Structures are given as C-alpha cells and as structure tokens.
Amino acid sequence: MxxxxxxxxxxxxxxxxxxxxxxxxxxxxxxxxxxxxxxxxxxxxxxxxxxxxxxxxxxxxxxxxYKAALAGLAxxxxxxxxxxxxxxxxxxxxxxxxxxxxxxxxxxxxxxxxxxxxxxxxxxxAEHAPRVSSDGRDPSPYTARGVVASISAVADHLGRDGVEGLRVAVQGAGNVGLGIVELLSAAGATVLVADPDPERVRLAVEGFGAQASSLDEILHTDVDVVCPAGPGLVIDERAVDRLKAVALVGAANNMLASQAAGDALTARGIVHVPDFVSNAGGLISCDAEVNGLTDFVGKVDRIADVVMEILDRARVTGVDTSTAAIELAERRIAEVRAA
CATH class of the missing domain: 3.40.50.10860 (Leucine Dehydrogenase, chain A, domain 1)
Known part of the structure; x- marks a missing residue:
C-alpha cells in the first residue's frame, strides 16, 4: 500500500x-x-x-x-x-x-x-477500547466556537471590529457548519450556506437567517470570508484563482488540496488560517472530557490568540501561514522531546 x-x-x-x-x-x-x-x-x-x-x-x-501542540494540550x-x-x-x-x-x-x-x-x-x-472521548459530549459546538473565534481574529487583523457586518460563506451545514452559521448570525454577520442536503440548508435559513447558496458557487461568492466546513481537499489552485474573499478560515480538516494551493493563497494576499488551528475547539473539548475537566471554554476562545500569533509570525518572517503554524507546533514538540 x-x-x-x-x-x-x-x-x-x-x-x-x-x-x-x-x-x-x-x-x-x-x-x-x-x-x-x-x-x-x-x-x-x-x-x-x-x-x-x-x-x-x-x-x-x-x-x-500540530493541532494539539498549538492548543497547548498534552x-x-x-x-x-x-x-x-x-x-x-x-x-x-x-x-x-x-x-x-x-x-x-x-x-x-x-x-x-x-x-x-x-x-x-x-x-x-468504548466497550472495547481502553479510553474514548465524545461518548458523553458532542465536540461540534466547540469546534464551531473556535472557528468563529478565528474568524473574529482575522477580522481584527484586517482592521475590522469583530465579525459584525462581515459576509461569510459556509460550505457545509453539518453539526459544525450549522454551529458556525448560528454563532456568526448571532454576532451580526451575513451568512451564506450550501450543503448537499437541502434539509440542512433549510435549517440554516429558517433557524438562523442564513442565505442559501449553491454548492457550485459557495466558495466563489462575493464575501469577506470563505469557511469550508465539510470534506477536505476542497481548495486547490483553481479554487484559489476564483476566490473573491479576502480570507479563508475553515472547519474542514485538510482544506488545502496541496502546498501549491497554499502558495497561491499567499501570492494573492488572501489571509489563510490553517484548519488545524481554527478547528481545534473540538479537540480541546475531547481532551477536557477525557481528563474530567469542566473549565475549558476559555481555552477554546484563546484559539483567537494563536491565530493572531501565527498571522503576525507569517507577516514578519515572510512565510505562509501554514509554515508559520507548523514551525510553532514543531518547536513545542522538539522542546518536549529534548526534555
């Protein structure tokens, strides 16, 4: 294989x-x-x-x-x-x-x-594995919370005051996608949403005031932020060429189809938050569940601080944001390994 x-x-x-x-x-x-x-x-x-x-x-x-290292988890x-x-x-x-x-x-x-x-x-x-997470708590709401915190950090980075007034396109209306739509709408953003399941789109539109879009066009609509929240590998070089948004912040794991897509984002000046940074809220929730912690929501919100650190590091060093994030993660792992 x-x-x-x-x-x-x-x-x-x-x-x-x-x-x-x-x-x-x-x-x-x-x-x-x-x-x-x-x-x-x-x-x-x-x-x-x-x-x-x-x-x-x-x-x-x-x-x-990388996600665990950047979130400060053991x-x-x-x-x-x-x-x-x-x-x-x-x-x-x-x-x-x-x-x-x-x-x-x-x-x-x-x-x-x-x-x-x-x-x-x-x-x-859990009946057969020594330890599991997510058997008592759904991590999806915390994944969504971390993504929205990341979008807010990007808005601040771009000189905007939080997410109010932002136009955001959310691709995917599963548990995480719907959570993102709900939180963004409540914070005053205009949200477009698309999903293969029309019922999920209906829930987003009727429940949270989102605007329906088509799967073919959702990534290329005229918005400020594109947020993939479904399967990965959806952002390739062709998709980057068609992006109208100024930022890409997603919940989907492995959003980028290749390093070339990341290079294309940098070349176009599109702010990109790596998914293993923005969607870490679910992992933080799982870690808390496994270790019996109840006070962990603040750590989810601090994902915004990690996003700002990575954006600043990328700007100062001249590398793309994925490289900046991986360097930070690998530095922490190397320090622990050396100790």
Missing amino acids: SAINSLAEQDFEQLSIQRVENGLASIIAVHDTTLGPALGGVRIRRYESDDAAAADAMRLARAMT LGGGKSVINADPRSQKTRALLEAHGRHIGLLGGRYIPGADMGTGPADLKVI
Missing part, C-alpha cells in the same frame, strides 16, 4: 489496517505521541480505495499532532478511518470490530467523534 511506503518519509509512528465486518477496512494512523497519547476522531466515509482511506487517515493524524496526533458508507454500512458489529482494533493499541490512540460518527457510536467503541 502506498501509504505504508511513505511511513518513514512522513515520520509516522504507526499505521494499522485490519479487515473487519464484510471485508471493510478499519484503519488507525498514529503520527506522533511525544506530547501524549494520540487523540483523533473516528471517520466513517466511503473512499474510492483503501489506499485513499489510509492516506486520508495519515493526513488527518499529522494535522492532529496529546499526540492520531486518526482512524473506516472505509464504509455511514448511512448504509454503519452497524453495531462494525463499530465493535473497530473498537477491538483500537483496543490492540493499548491506549496509544484515543478515539473521538468525527464525520460519520457521534456520541452513541463512541459508546459502542
């Missing part, structure tokens, strides 16, 4: 793949546990191949390492993926099999909720 061939190149600690119910692939990627056990969501999604599923798990696990980066359709193939037996697979890692990987899973699914996995 190509993902296995790149393990050493990408400095990964572990990639575990098992065939479970009906031959479906259960995949666990552990990137780095220097700061602590790897925590990351369980994603159930139909991929074109198991290679593609493993590659996605590895991309997501690496981002979780966690490493991991992710697990089940290559299955969550609507037709997610069964209790499948979740139990995935839980047993996780259990073989002896606690090095702590699963949480992600695309295709929720608290009820994690309760099933």
Whole structure:
C-alpha cells in the first residue's frame, strides 16, 4: 500500500489496517505521541480505495499532532478511518470490530467523534477500547466556537471590529457548519450556506437567517470570508484563482488540496488560517472530557490568540501561514522531546 511506503518519509509512528465486518477496512494512523497519547476522531466515509482511506487517515493524524501542540494540550496526533458508507454500512458489529482494533493499541490512540460518527457510536467503541472521548459530549459546538473565534481574529487583523457586518460563506451545514452559521448570525454577520442536503440548508435559513447558496458557487461568492466546513481537499489552485474573499478560515480538516494551493493563497494576499488551528475547539473539548475537566471554554476562545500569533509570525518572517503554524507546533514538540 502506498501509504505504508511513505511511513518513514512522513515520520509516522504507526499505521494499522485490519479487515473487519464484510471485508471493510478499519484503519488507525498514529503520527506522533511525544506530547501524549494520540487523540483523533473516528471517520466513517466511503473512499474510492483503501489506499485513499489510509492516506486520508495519515493526513488527518499529522494535522492532529500540530493541532494539539498549538492548543497547548498534552496529546499526540492520531486518526482512524473506516472505509464504509455511514448511512448504509454503519452497524453495531462494525463499530465493535473497530473498537477491538483500537483496543490492540493499548491506549496509544484515543478515539473521538468525527464525520460519520457521534456520541452513541463512541459508546459502542468504548466497550472495547481502553479510553474514548465524545461518548458523553458532542465536540461540534466547540469546534464551531473556535472557528468563529478565528474568524473574529482575522477580522481584527484586517482592521475590522469583530465579525459584525462581515459576509461569510459556509460550505457545509453539518453539526459544525450549522454551529458556525448560528454563532456568526448571532454576532451580526451575513451568512451564506450550501450543503448537499437541502434539509440542512433549510435549517440554516429558517433557524438562523442564513442565505442559501449553491454548492457550485459557495466558495466563489462575493464575501469577506470563505469557511469550508465539510470534506477536505476542497481548495486547490483553481479554487484559489476564483476566490473573491479576502480570507479563508475553515472547519474542514485538510482544506488545502496541496502546498501549491497554499502558495497561491499567499501570492494573492488572501489571509489563510490553517484548519488545524481554527478547528481545534473540538479537540480541546475531547481532551477536557477525557481528563474530567469542566473549565475549558476559555481555552477554546484563546484559539483567537494563536491565530493572531501565527498571522503576525507569517507577516514578519515572510512565510505562509501554514509554515508559520507548523514551525510553532514543531518547536513545542522538539522542546518536549529534548526534555
């Protein structure tokens, strides 16, 4: 498998793949546990191949390492993926099999909720895994809160006074996307929204006063901020060329399809907050749940401070924001490793 061939190149600690119910692939990627056990969501999604599923798990696990480091958490980066359709193939037996697979890692990987899973699914996995998160609390509202805090920081960076009066396009109206729409609307922003499910769009429009847009155009509407909140890899060079927004701040993991897309954003002067910074609120919530903490919302709000630090560092050093963020994260990991 190509993902296995790149393990050493990408400095990964572990990639575990098992065939479970009906031959479906259960995949666990552990990137780095220097700061602590790897925590990351369980994603159930139909991929074109198991290679593609493993590659996605590895991309997501690496981002979780950086996310935890920048959020100041004693966690490493991991992710697990089940290559299955969550609507037709997610069964209790499948979740139990995935839980047993996780259990073989002896606690090095702590699963949480992600695309295709929720608290009820994690309760099933918890029957077989040493520790889980998200089985008692949905992290989505805190992911949304952190994204909105990031958008507010970008507004300040651009000389605006918070999000009031901003025009924001939100691609995706799942649990996180709807949360972002709700918070932005309450703060006085004008929000456009698109989703493959018309019912989710209706909820955003009727519940929070959003304006409906089409999936084909949502990323290219005339707004101040574009906020991808669905699947990743949606911002490629072609999408960057068509952006009318001055900023890109998303909840979607791995928004950028390539480094070339990031370079294109920098070349156009579009402010870009890396997703592993802006969407860290959910991870902060999961960490608090695992460790029995109740006072953690302030840490979610402080994501805005991290965003400002990264934007300032990128401006001063002349690097793109992803590079600036990764440098900060790797510096913290190196300090802990050296100690």
